[in-house]
């Protein structure tokens with residue numbers, strides 16, 4: 001655990017699963033005094049206040065950031081640029097600004113365009129943890145325990161700001177890795193964004209089969225486990241697709257080529273090839289699961 005100093009006034013723009021959970025983790029660690037929450041609707045902000053996530057609520061992002069030493073932008077990716085442009089003139093001169101978005105190159109570009117001189121203290125971040133739920137009601141302080149957070153600062157990013165954000169993630173139980181935004185986007189396209197495309201598209205396809213009632217009536221654990229992530233927020237995933245479209249299209253092409261090959265093996269009744277693929281996949285997944293448990 002790092003010996004990071006407390007945040008005096010934290011402005012949380014977007015009070016949902018990720019931002020709310022980070023704040024609850026920081027509260028658990030005794031590392032935040034006052035949290036101002038900013039959202040589009042008062043109903044979610046009222047929930048956040050009742051749950052002890054935020055102290056004050058506003059629907060005006062400019063009001064939220066005034067006097068804040070840390071600004072956390074935790075909105076869908078399409079809203080990051082507009083939010084940063086809106087708050088720019090109200091940021092404290094030494095405020096550290098960070099985000100939690102699931103793609104990073106688009107966020108860096110947004111920050112460079114919107115923040116002017118403040119962009120040096122903008123630290124792009126992405127916690128690799130979450131679930132299919134949304135809103136302040138879904139937030140919980142343990143979400144980042146033993147999870148990873150990727151930061152993608154540039155050479156020009158203020159190192160003190162990077163250390164501050166890294167320390168605040170470590171304080172909620174996460175381990176922090178750093179890499180370039182481009183590398184982040186390639187990696188996450190493969191293991192996070194592509195699986196969401198598969199889950200959404202499988203459920204959508206089956207829902208349009210003419211005998212769908214029969215199909216879903218006999219679906220069980222396998223279908224439930226494979227498709228849990230198709231219950232995720234459509235607005236958020238629309239924005240992730242659009243923000244990381246180049247890397248995602250490459251990943252989808254590679255996957256479709258391999259799926260076509262498997263289809264051909266199934267059609268041809270190539271038992272050895274099918275079993276080989278399944279063995280290789282099972283071993284790979286077992287190694288991955290062991291890393292989660294270690």
Ligand SMILES: NC(=O)c1ccc[n+]([C@@H]2O[C@H](COP(=O)([O-])OP(=O)(O)OC[C@H]3O[C@@H](n4cnc5c(N)ncnc54)[C@H](O)[C@@H]3O)[C@@H](O)[C@H]2O)c1
Pocket residue numbers: 013014015016017018019038039040041044074075076077079083100101102103126127128129130131132133134135136233236240
């Ligand atoms: N859900 C996950 O598993 C996960 C994991 C890691 C990162 N992320 C990223 O975190 C960010 C937030 O995701 P989440 O799961 O917390 O979503 P969420 O829906 O739970 O919370 C986002 C909140 O932002 C609000 N919002 C939207 N536009 C806004 C605006 N212009 N101004 C103020 N508030 C606005 C929404 O009303 C909502 O309350 C996204 O960028 C997502 O890519 C999500």
Ligand SMILES: O=C(O)C(=O)C[C@]1(C(=O)O)C=C[C@@H](O)C=C1
Pocket residue numbers: 101102127128129130131132191192193229232
């Ligand atoms: O567990 C889930 O439901 C998630 O979607 C979490 C998940 C992922 O693992 O793909 C989704 C998006 C992120 O940016 C990080 C984590």
